[in-house]
Amino acid sequence: MADELMLEIVTPEKLAFSDIVGEVTLSGSEGEFGVLIGHAPFLSSVKFGELNYTKDNKKTYYVAGEGYAEITNLKATVLVESIEKVESTLKEEAQKSKESAEAKLAGMNKEDADYEKAKSALDKANTRLKVVEKV
């Protein structure tokens, strides 16, 4: 698969990534989807989760925050609130953050003001872990 698709990842902090890649896979709010060159114009919201792309037939994994993706036939622009590259060395850390999120949630009631926050933190930790395991 030749690398032809322009991928741009933009976050509030910076233009995080800009390069020509092969295929991009995103976690849309309606499910995962892949983008190749020549894709129909497409606008989708993106939920917190995995983002990966291939370049030289190698996959690189990211965890992306909420946002949306705008796809035209030559270019994919991903606007997300956060992005982090995932490497296998992060596994321990991800495991730890999952455990601490779990521990925090265990000590809470559903009525607690921070319950939702802790729950989403745990969800995020789980997602991150899942992605790390793929690397």
Place this chain on the structure above:
Amino acid sequence: MGASLKEIKRQSVAVDKTRQITRAMNMVAASKLKSAQLKMEKFRPYADKLMGVFGSLAGRAESITSPLLAVREPRKVRVIMMTSDRGLCGGFNTNIIKAVTNFIKEKNAEGQEVSLIAVGKKGRDSFRKKESIVSEHIEKLGSFDMSLAAEIAGEAVPPFVAEEYDELYLCYNEFRNIASQKPVIIRLLPASTVGSEEASPESSIEYIYEPSEEQLLAHIIPMYLRVLIYRGLLETSAGEHGSRMVAMDNATSNCEEMIQSLTQQFNRARQAAITAELMDIVGGTEALAAGK
């Protein structure tokens, strides 16, 4: 005469110390301003793209109903007021406080109640006794990221949906350049779909939307709010440092002027003292000579 000499010396040393401090503050502000401006610059592509998509979505989807677009007869309004945490930055905070005070007066005259969300200590302190402050974010402007904007938005939006208040405004100093900041008040909620003329250049392309346009807009509005709030925070932070830089620059040159005039006074007094002493000696010798 001697005491006065000492007094002048003491004053000029004190002024010199002040000058050192103001100069250091000026330099610190300059470097902080630089990083704040850099942050603004890096944020721009994100903001521009999001605004573009919001504009084109909102423009084409007039029939969209979302709780965040609900226009109600305004009875209660809420203002997010952004000031700095620290003073010594010229008229920076005063301008905002004045703008908010006028705004409150105007709204009160129309029979609307105003409550505040205070970002920054100075604004909070100024309105603490006069107006109702529903929440405050103090000492957070030192280093912040998008999560502060998310926090503020997360606080402001649910009561709007629950109809606890009807309109949300944002008031901050727009950063024009180092020497000039202008207070602006913009309406955040209900989010206005008109007037977003910054439509994306590709708005003519027919997109496939996923989920539906309506849901997508509902997804993007909160992002749009966070962008506006974050931009306000960035401009406030840059403006604060710019304003402080200018204020401290002025203070430094005032100090220099004072030192100069004190030095002159000191020299004059010293000269006078020497002259007086000489006269004494000359007078003394003459008297002695006459006595012989």
